[in-house]
Amino acid sequence: MPLDYETLRIIWWALLAILLIGFALFDGFDLGLAALIPLLGRADGERRLLINAVGPVWEGNQVWFILGGGAAFAAWPPLYAASFSGFYVAMFLVLLALILRPVAFKFRSKIEDRRWRRTWDWVLCVGGIVPALVFGVAIGNLLLGVPFEHDAVLRPIYRGSFFELFNSFGLLCGLVSVFMLMMHGAAFAALKTSGPVAQRARFYGGIAAAITVALFALGGYAISQWVPGYVITSEIDPAGPSNPMYETVAKEVGAWMASYERRGWTMLFPALGLAAPLIAGVLMWRGRDLAAFLASAAGVLGIVATPAFAMFPFMMPSSIAPNASLTVWDSSSSHLTLFIMLIATAIFMPIVLAYTAWVYRVLRGRVEPGHIEINKQAY
DSSP: OOSOHHHHHHHHHHHHHHHHHHHHHHHHHHHHHHHHHHHHOOSHHHHHHHHHHHTTTHHHHTHHHHHHHHHHHHHOHHHHHHHHHHTHHHHHHHHHHHHHHHHHHHHGGGSOOHHHHHHHHHHHHHHHHHHHHHHHHHHHHHHHOBOEEEOTTOOEEEOOOTGGGSOHHHHHHHHHHHHHHHHHHHHHHHHHOOHHHHHHHHHHHHHHHHHHHHHHHHHHHHHHHTOEEEEEOSOOOTTSOSOGGGSOEEEEETHHHHHHHHSGGGGHHHHHHHHHHHHHHHHHHTTOHHHHHHHHHHHHHHHHHHHHHHHTTEEEOBSSOGGGOEETTTSOOOHHHHHHHHHHHHHHHHHHHHHHHHHHHHTOSOOOHHHHHHOTTOO
């Protein structure tokens, strides 16, 4: 094969990271906008304006999440098995919130009743906050280490509980995620609407950006001072078999920060996560909507990529059996599987990206109240 096993593993780690970042960038703005609906829309017409700003694209945005889960299943089977079984209740909670969102989108405008519509507005709000919070909590627990181990036939066994996920550091990461997506959603709302709605989006988006930076910096301080990281202490074979019990792993406070010292260029991502949201907030307050949205997107990229590069090559460390931790080098599919999937990805991913770019180009511009009144398909 033209690509060796080590290279393919790194490529698929990068592709999984890209899919998750794509989910945060695209589905992130409609989750964040939904979370802000009670604040941004004071009247029914204003809330309809916000809903129709994301109405044509929210379904397509969720494809990034499905692709991420599919990539984990096909390229990283042990990771998929350990994470989806260990986080089963949390994942079910996310799916429930995501299922309620299309119901709210479709049912809200069916009856012209104030209480009916406000109820579905709050469903949309909760449907935006819950996934953002749970995904952030999950990242926080990955950084802490997940309480799982393997049995004699390498089946992952989760030893924790649903409520243990909501520890102090996990909740901190969850709040970073919530306010980050609120910032991104507000930037999108300011870009796609006008008048009082856009003004409120700029105001609350700037506040969310400042809170995001403060919480992100606090999380970085916690990681440097007391959150244990993980480090491989034995020889590794990047092209070896996928068996997580072949390495020895130790827990050390500051190990995640040491990852950045070994690869200095990766400091770009936490720096971007700190600087870009501040720039986005300032640009929103100044009414520079497109520039603010792009800066917000850069901030999301930096924040989501930060834990990915800090943890590399770990994908899911184990807090109770560190030697059972899953890494890039020991939890992938076979060499042939990764290669065949890469060919399929090289063919179809450009098509998906081109179609996505075309859709957003067609739907460019602001949504005005008049558009909703003449469009029978409007929400």
